[in-house]
Amino acid sequence: MTNAIPEVKLAEEHVGKWGMVINQDICTGCQACVAACAMENNITFVGEEDSGYGRSMHWIRIERFWEGEYPEVKMTPNQPMLCQQCGSAPCEPVCPAFATVHSTAESLNLQVYNRCVGTRYCANNCPYQVRSFNWRDYERPEPLPNQFNPDVTVRRRGVMEKCTFCIQRIHKAQDEAKSEGREVMDGEFTTACAQACPATAITFGRTDDPQSLVSQLAHKGHGVKHLEELGTLPSVTYFKGG
């Protein structure tokens, strides 16, 4: 009985399919990723009041922490936080309507807007608190509706949403590759946030391909996965202090 002790899957051994590496050391906190994400994914603008009350809707946010009192403030590196596309996501089983499920094909954590009834249990159970809820139908003044991304659904009030790893771009690239009879190449496309980052702090790609840039960065050795002790198997690796 060599296998009497069950195997434990560690966070760093989780391969998944799509992954991201975020280098906090070169992140300037410029928020370009936040803006690009909002444009790409038709995220609404909640306005000053709701934003101040903790209802801002961003699929990616830059977390800044500091220690001490002004002016003796010690900053920690900026921390872009987005859905970690967990391999074992706590948000999925708690939804009574199967509105958030695991895609076995893409190894992603999906959000199905039209199934969502708005119990908000998934958001409670997300240890990263990266889900955004449509508290109201926020106004989108002209000419903003003209910049809607036609590949992405516009969500209405009462629906939960979150980062999809720009699944519309993934599908587009896959369709193109398929029509040309090849595999998707590394660097052929990337997510909106990675594309917009002037410091190239965000790298996106196939983690199941050991040759890809994202895999090579992820295995450099000093990467961390957030809250890996919870066993969520995140797909995003962070670097800092290196």
Place this chain on the structure above:
Amino acid sequence: MADHKHDAGHAHTEEHFREKHLMLDPLPRGQMNDMVMESMTGKPGWKFWTAVIILSGIVAYGLVYSWAKMIAEGVGIAGVNRPSYWGIFLVNTVFWIGISHAGTFISAILRVFKAEFRRPFTRAAELMTTFGLVQAGFSVFMHMGRVWLSYWLFPYPNQRMLWPNLHSPLTWDLLAITTYLLSSTMYLFLPLIPDMAMARDRSTGWRKNLYKALALGFRGTEGEWTHLRHAMNIFAFAIIPVMFSVHTIVSWDFAAATRPGWNSTIFGPYFVVGALHSGMGAAVIVLAVIRSNMKHMDYFIRAEHFDAIGKLMLIISMTWAYFFFNDYMVQWYGGDKWTHQLLHFHEAGPLGWMWFAMLFCNVVVPWAILWNTKWRSTPWLVSTVGIIINVGMWFERYIIVPISLTINRAPFTWRMYTPGVEIPLGIGTLALFILLYVLASKLIPLIPVWEVQEGQMAHELKKFGRETVVSVSELE
């Protein structure tokens, strides 16, 4: 002195027992029927109409208008935010389900254990169960972002080819609460059938038609009684595990989540006891209100009943304290930094007063007052304790839901929760509960007369030497 002592030794005269115990103070059945009918059909006074008008107004604004507005504009007009995705709606859901536990506790557990003092108020308590569950249902539906799609949560074959996610505690909740609502309503109705027949026999006009319809043609034949008794017996035993499962599953909504402060294995029994705590408190309030506002109720509901419920409240309060400490101790000892943050936030955060008020209301007040037989037998005092316990238990749920949600593993998102439209909606459910109860008190006999008569037949005084004691025969 010697004489006085002698008197004291023989204080328990028959008269004393009769005054004290409803079961030893039998009246002819006809007279009891008339008393119950009069309390129900008597012309409602200005107090009744004022209550109905005010309550209807609150329901219309608090529940109908506010909810319609929230459906039209979105949950945004409530105070829920990130990270407190669940606010007072869920607090109220847990609270109302808690209230509903008293009815089952009184009418099922006390029936199973043949606690005779239950007889006059089983129905009053069962009504609380049904009406409380209605409020719990409203509260949980209000909470939903897209309530118009709530039917998707029920299992039925549909063109979306989806079944509810049975991995989700919320789906278990839906099944459990539906089961509990249906079975407690049926359990309310079964013992009501003979009383409906009684009311049918002595009413006229629209009431006659109503009671005739609800009595279903009950005559009281041997067969009917046998079927009814068997059914009530099955219900009494089977509804107890259903009741425990309901609040345990409600607790799993929290305990199954990966959150500091929630992920606790003792939440199941802790919630069940908490439910009974608030439920018994509410039951005693209802009894005191009925007793002082309805005709002849002081005959049926006496100091002995407040005394008996007071004892239960004291025991439940002690059990609650035990579970609370158990939960606290293990969470504290675990040493998880987030849990420590949360515990510190509970006690020393901006709403720390609520944490201490909870302990004061749930433990200090009941322990300080309910140990004393005399105080326990004073309706206004026990019902005040009941109100205080309910405030304390509401605080407990508030601490568990929005306050605990404030602290999570992503400190960037920590933010306080300020209730918005939850307040009128919550008050609306309370008003609807009272309104339903007020209307029901005019429509259904609140006292199960046949059960009281059955109890009175079973009770007698028996002499052991010089001591007179109460003895009960088991009629079944």
Place this chain on the structure above:
Amino acid sequence: MTDSNVVDLLAVFSDLAPAADAVEQLRAMGVHDDCMNVISGVPVTEAMLGRPRQWTNVPRIAMGGAILGFGAGFFLAFISPYLYPYPIQVSSQAFVPGPPTVVVLFELTMLGMLLSTFLGVFLDSFFPNYRPMKYVPEISDGKIAIFVECPHVEEKKITDVLKKLGAESVKPAEAQHL
């Protein structure tokens, strides 16, 4: 319609003991137990009146409902996950999650059992029944009434016996709207 031979009487007693005596006496006079029926305002057990045990189907119906409920729970817990057009995976949990199936089975078994217990009362008692029936409203005041519906006995004799045993009134039973 009414055979002149058939006695159809209704005797009202105010207490249990005379009613029990009457049942015994009637039986001694050759009135079969099936020809008697007792109605009362409180549950009077068969043993108190010396009557044969009443048959009830309620526990059986309850058991049947429990089995049906268990079946519904089994369907939901073990079959419905396979009815999707494609397999839906949540987290790393199994397709048919272990412990939650217990919850589903329990709730639906109890629901089936309690619903059918309720239904059982309706079926066994023929509820709801709004046709005219033989009844005296006094029984909800705590009285006990005995119906005697029996051929081949003398009405006069029975009336006398019942009166002697303490019946408050003995009169021909008539079906009426309740």
